[in-house]
Amino acid sequence: MEIPFTKMHGLGNNYIYIDLFKFTIAEEQLSGLAKSVSDVYTGIGSDGMILIQPSDAADVGMRIFNKDGSEGQSCGNGLRCVAKYAYENGIIQREKFQIETRANTVKAEVNVEAGLVQEVTINMGEPILRRQAIPMMGEDAPQVVAEPFTVGDEKLDVTAVSMGNPHAVFFVNSIDTTPLYELGPVIEKDQRFPDGVNVEFIEVISPRELNFQVWERGSGVTQACGTGACASVVAAVLNGSVQRNEDITVHLAGGDLIIKWDDKGSVWMTGGADVIATGTYFLADNI
Numbered sequence: 001m002e003i004p005f006t007k008m009h010g011l012g013n014n015y016i017y018i019d020l021f022k023f024t025i026a027e028e029q030l031s032g033l034a035k036s037v038s039d040v041y042t043g044i045g046s047d048g049m050i051l052i053q054p055s056d057a058a059d060v061g062m063r064i065f066n067k068d069g070s071e072g073q074s075c076g077n078g079l080r081c082v083a084k085y086a087y088e089n090g091i092i093q094r095e096k097f098q099i100e101t102r103a104n105t106v107k108a109e110v111n112v113e114a115g116l117v118q119e120v121t122i123n124m125g126e127p128i129l130r131r132q133a134i135p136m137m138g139e140d141a142p143q144v145v146a147e148p149f150t151v152g153d154e155k156l157d158v159t160a161v162s163m164g165n166p167h168a169v170f171f172v173n174s175i176d177t178t179p180l181y182e183l184g185p186v187i188e189k190d191q192r193f194p195d196g197v198n199v200e201f202i203e204v205i206s207p208r209e210l211n212f213q214v215w216e217r218g219s220g221v222t223q224a225c226g227t228g229a230c231a232s233v234v235a236a237v238l239n240g241s242v243q244r245n246e247d248i249t250v251h252l253a254g255g256d257l258i259i260k261w262d263d264k265g266s267v268w269m270t271g272g273a274d275v276i277a278t279g280t281y282f283l284a285d286n287i
């Protein structure tokens with residue numbers, strides 16, 4: 001099968017985007033297709049695959065599949081790329097519109113110059129803090145903030161936040177020495193998180209700035225994670241390191257995001273989105 005695709009990235013977090021306004025793929029092929037296109041040796045190479053599709057609930061819909069073929073509920077960097085694609089390809093003709101994810105429907109606003117989207121702001125909605133809703137095992141509680149969390153010999157403190165998808169946030173003194181590659185895959189599959197979890201290590205460098213590292217559920221280390229940046233700012237507010245209603249700059253490996261958790265409860269994310277390539281993927285019959 002020949003599949004038209006666009007490869008895009010948000011701060012280096014790159015996905016293969018497939019436009020289902022123009023093309024149809026059978027549901028049972030999606031997980032295998034995500035693994036196939038993501039493979040750096042025999043596919044295109046990416047952190048996963050994102051579908052841009054018609055929606056009954058919003059102006060456009062999005063589905064995200066990780067590199068391992070698992071489906072996530074949301075993707076912050078993907079949302080900015082979907083907004084750029086939808087605007088620049090005439091799916092939407094307005095600068096403000098709504099995008100449906102498996103988790104929720106979010107509001108997007110594109111900043112356009114000479115017909116091209118330069119930056120995208122997304123109202124990501126409210127974080128989910130209840131333990132059972134994240135989901136995290138243990139006695140239900142309104143919040144999981146700086147809770148002791150032992151992994152092997154490491155004694156850490158976890159703050160758990162869902163942005164529609166689950167995040168375990170760990171504050172560290174310096175991200176230069178974090179055991180990201182050792183602990184990331186272990187915490188991702190820790191039984192205390194029954195659906196798995198995205199793992200963030202965060203260094204607070206000022207009341208307005210965070211350094212950020214991520215091990216993503218289903219994809220491993222990536223250059224950036226938009227929902228992870230949102231979850232980290234929420235976690236930093238809950239731990240008293242940064243203020244509500246202020247713009248916080250999150251420094252990710254691939255660049256910066258501006259995140260704000262406002263007084264009304266919504267988390268806002270602003271950042272870039274870029275097209276890398278367009279082409280045709282030749283899908284083998286045996287996926």
Ligand SMILES: N[C@@H](CCC[C@H](N)C(=O)O)C(=O)O
Nearest residue numbers: 072075076077165225226227
């Ligand atoms: N990179 C994304 C998140 C993608 C999904 C995640 N790995 C999950 O399984 O929850 C982002 O930018 O938010």
